Amino acid sequence: MRNHHLLSQYVSALESSALCIRLDAQGRVIFISESLQNRLNTDQPLVGKALKQFVDPAHREQLEDRIKYTVSNQQSWNGIIKLATQQTQGAWFQCLTIPLFDTQDKLSEIVLLLQDVSREVYLDELLSETRFDSVTGLATRVDLLNDIKTTNAQCLAILDIRKFRSFADFYGLEFGDELLRAFSLWSAQFLNDRHLKIYRLYGDKFAIVADFRMIPSVFELHLKHYYQALSSTQFQINGGDVAIDIALGMGVGRKKLVQLAESALAKAKKVFSGDRIECVKEREFVNSNKVNWMPKIQAALDNHDFINYYQPIKSSDGKNVDYFEALVRMRDNGIDLPPGMFLDKAKTTRYYSQITRSVIEQAVIQSEQHNVAISVNISIEDILNPQTVEFMLDTLEAHKSAQLIFEITETESTEDFSAVEDFAKQVRLRNGKIAIDDFGVGYSNFSRLIQLHPDYLKIDGSIIRNILSDKSNASILTGMISICREMNIPMVAEFVEDEAVNGYLTQQQIEFLQGYYIGKPAPQLSKWLN
Structure with missing residues (x-):
């Protein structure tokens, strides 16, 4: 009798502290611990209902199969289930399922002892999402x-x-x-x-x-x-x-x-x-990367070793005036280094704006001397630098006969596009022009194109490169042509490398062509004019 009394106390202690469910032989709930009821965050009466009613639908069939298996084999089962109610999304539990039998080996009830593993499951899902x-x-x-x-x-x-x-x-x-x-x-x-x-x-x-x-x-x-x-x-x-x-x-x-x-x-x-x-x-x-670029860049500025190369941009039908793009080089020990070697490094120093000024100063002189239009590349860093902008606008004011086109790159890298719009407005007030580079590679290019309405639009070279063999490139170009025709914006195709591409783009009435087939960059503008 004493043992039965102790056993009752053990059961009472277990039921009050553990996450526990007891089912009858038909799978209906005959007891649910208060702690589990609170964990499920519901005041809905669950006693008397079938367990499957508050098992997540994705796990009902599996749990029913496992319970049948444990009963028929008189074994326990340990697995993970998800319990949910109509009011909640549910929680994950490690579930130990134990069938209890009477003296005639007839199923009496089923005990489910649960451990909340929702956090562990969430972390596993999070890890899976990152992996x-x-x-x-x-x-x-x-x-x-x-x-x-x-x-x-x-x-x-x-x-x-x-x-x-x-x-x-x-x-x-x-x-x-x-x-x-x-x-x-x-x-x-x-x-x-x-x-x-x-x-x-x-x-x-x-x-x-x-x-x-x-x-x-x-x-x-x-x-x-x-x-x-x-x-x-x-x-x-x-x-x-x-x-x-x-x-x-x-x-x-x-x-x-x-x-x-x-x-x-x-x-x-x-x-x-x-x-x-x-x-x-x-x-x-x-x-x-052992090269210390800062003294090299400083020395090149002091010695005027940043020089412009010029590449022709040719009218495809002769109806428009050809112009030229200024491409900066840094002369180092008699070798003219391309911008890919030094320009990104220069952007991390206070010398970058001086390089921009050097390019513009040389372009202005060549434009006035030969009465030709010259485009210069400027970045968002230049437009967001008040001193650089002031220099560019003052230069246009002082050299009214110069024909400068400011070719803006990296338009996607600034959230404040109003600075670009204001710069373009000020340039045009001083008879300068605006070109957009690498059109066709940015998610918001179309909306920004409408806002800016550039004087020239340069098609990204990756579109031109396979234009003859890639149908998707051709359809993209067709869409661009349609938009630019409607907005009356001349187009410039870069990377024109052979006669076949040149012929195709001319047939498509792209206004300007640029690339090695048209002419390679050269340090003297006079080479092209002569």
């Missing part, structure tokens, strides 16, 4: 960094899809997601057979790494085959065939592989090298 991309299903940067460490990788490739934002501009965001999914599925299947894995970093940027320590030459060969296969592949999106091109960079080293590959990708995006993989090796990267 796997929701759009493509690919592993993300989290797994990439772990796999690089696990395999002790010495090679990593990073790529992005050229003019991807143009697809979103013209066809919509859903189209962009569908294209990313198709590209990711095809890439994963192609690369998996070669022991390579693809990861989505963000946007249209992806990484590729081997699942073992692959030597660089073999890794590079696989990347070339991947590029070649991708170049001959078209993806069916919303009933249409879409061909894409990628910029691909490869990093090789023992440390900072991601940084090396990012640097290689930056090089790849500046040139169109086909299946030649841009590669940055650790030793080269370290050596190149």
Whole structure:
């Protein structure tokens, strides 16, 4: 009798403190602990109802099957279930299910002892979301960094899809997601057979790494085959065939592989090298970054070693006046360095604005001397610098015969576009002109184009490069032509590299053409005028 009394106290203590449910043989609730009732955040009476009524629908069938199994085998079952009520989204529990039998082995009741694991499940879901991309299903940067460490990788490739934002501009965001999914599925299947894995970093940027320590030459060969296969592949999106091109960079080293590959990708995006993989090796990267650019830039300014090269921009039909683009170079030990080597570094110093002034001063002299229009590239940093803006406007005031076109780059990098609008207004009041560079690669270009109404619009080179072989490029260009015709804005096509592209763009009545087929940049403007 005493033992029965103690047992009753044990049961009472358990029921009052634990998250507990007791069911009869038919699965109806005969008891639910107060602590569990509070955890479910409901005052709805649950006793007398079937357990399945407040089990999450996705887990009902599984739980019923497990209970039947435990009863028939007189065993316990331990698993995770989700309980929910009409008033709540529910909570996750580790559930120990114990069937109790009478002396004739007949089921008497079923006891469920629960432990709240909602936080653990939430953290697992959160980790899963960070590990796997929701759009493509690919592993993300989290797994990439772990796999690089696990395999002790010495090679990593990073790529992005050229003019991807143009697809979103013209066809919509859903189209962009569908294209990313198709590209990711095809890439994963192609690369998996070669022991390579693809990861989505963000946007249209992806990484590729081997699942073992692959030597660089073999890794590079696989990347070339991947590029070649991708170049001959078209993806069916919303009933249409879409061909894409990628910029691909490869990093090789023992440390900072991601940084090396990012640097290689930056090089790849500046040139169109086909299946030649841009590669940055650790030793080269370290050596190149040992250069102290600040004294070099300062010395070049002191010695007037920032010089303009000029590239012709030719009227396609002769009805418009040709003009020229000023492209800055830095003369170092008799070698004229391209802006890719020093300009980004100069932007981190106080000398950047002086470089801009040097370019403009030389362009003004050449424009007045030869009575030609010259475009100069200016960035958002220039427009947001009051002293630089004052210099540019004062220069226009002082040189009224100069024909300057300010070619604005990086229009996507500023949230305050009103500064660009105000600058354009002030330039036009002084007889200057405005051009927009790299049109077709920004998500808000159309709305900003309407706001700014530039005097010239330069089509992004990635669209022109494959214009003869890529139907999607051709359709994008057709859309641009329609908009510019309606707004009466002359278009400039960059990267005109051969006669075939030149002929096609002329046929499309693109007003101006620029590229190596038209003429390479040269340090003397007189070369073109003579």
